Amino acid sequence: MTQTVRITPPGKPLGGKLVLPGSKSITNRALLIAALAKGTSRLTGALKSDDTAYMARALRDMGVAIDEPDETSFVVAGTGGLGRPARELFLGNAGTATRFLTAAATLADGAVVIDGDEHMRKRPIGPLIGALNALGVEASSPTGCPPVIVVGQRGLPGGRVEIDAGLSSQYVSALLMAAACAKAPVEIALKGPDIGARGYVDLTLAAMSAFGAGVEPLGNHAAWRVTPSGYQPHDLAIEPDASAATYPWAWAKITGGEIDLGLAPGAFTQPDAAAHAFIAAFPQMPAVIEGSQMQDAVPTLAVLAAYNETPVRFTNIGGLRVKECDRISALAEGLNRIRPGLAEEGPDWLLVNGDPSLRGATVSARIDPRADHRIAMSFAIAGLVTDGIEIEDPGCVSKTWPGYWEALKGLGVQLAFI
DSSP: OOOEEEEEOOSSOOEEEOOOOBOHHHHHHHHHHHHHBEEEEEEESOOOSHHHHHHHHHHHHTTOEEEOOSTTEEEEEEESSOOOOSSOEEOTTOHHHHHHHHHHGGGSEEEEEEEOOTTGGGSOOHHHHHHHHHTTOEEEOTTSSSOEEEEEESSOOOEEEEEEESSOTHHHHHHHHHHTTSSSOEEEEEEEEEETTTHHHHHHHHHHHHTTOEEEEETTTTEEEEESOOBOOOOEEOOBOHHHHHHHHHHHHHHTOEEEOSSOGGGOOSGGGGHHHHHHHTTSOOSEEEOTTSGGGHHHHHHHHTTSSSOEEEESOGGGGGSSSOHHHHHHHHHHHHSTTSEEEETTEEEEOOOGGGTTOEEEEEEOOTTOHHHHHHHHHHHTTSEEEEEEOGGGGGGTOTTHHHHHHHTTOEEEEO
């Protein structure tokens, strides 16, 4: 197995056309909702990666027929519910699949065990378990992280629940999607002012609406009422992944090139597209970037900021500590391997002390991405202008963009896999 990739700076602007993978966030939402619809739905432009493969396999284990006629399509024969799987659902380090299926498991008849790999077992799920308990569901997670056990009752009982979504908006999305198949209306309200990446709840609401669910905001849009409408089959074209788009945006900007992704930045509905404005400002990125609503884009921005003319502080990013790895720590470690003192970290912030002299420099920096796809993909940006960047475990990008390294090679970047 390939252990390390070394990037040779191309020494020229990168340009050309590139086809992005489909949105992971939308694909996994659509897979689940289509499985809960009564009839056949066709999902095109979908992402085929580790995360979506885990979701599809779990749904098959719960009795849903899913065909894959080509590299970007799923045909889902929804049954209007989910069966009890004969085995535990193993979901690797797929956060969306784990959180979404924890709530959806309430549709089964009996106990469902949901587990993941060593990394997923460190990612909190307690707030979602607490919300399910408050709605009358028997669910438990002894460590506050997977594995979890949910005793399905063929649907949520209904009622009102408050949930703390400060760590992850996925808790809210999970409840919303399951609530459309509940036995009675469900009201879901936020507990406290904070929510991790609110824009992803909007993605959930849009997907639910596309499949005919009855959901409406309440009051100041910090609560929702979902009627037990179920879902109708629907053919959905999934837009490209905005988080993935941040990488070629950064490749082009740092090398002075232009890469055509086939979709304008303003056309994305995903919240990480907001990162484009900060990338466009390089090498004069703002002194402070509030990252809570575009968390998956922060690694991209942080590595780019290493070459900024002035320091950049990323704030309100505490949620990055409970992603696929502790991303604040991983970013600080990797940046300081490029140059000691390049980064400083705090509980919910990261300071990157931009150093334009790193452009054209030669260093000896072996980056440990900690099995996190976004850390690996982000540090490749540094390798485009600084020689001596090596990234361990390059295969971890298969979580969301299996063709990442091929995309770079297709633009003329020389890679050495060791």
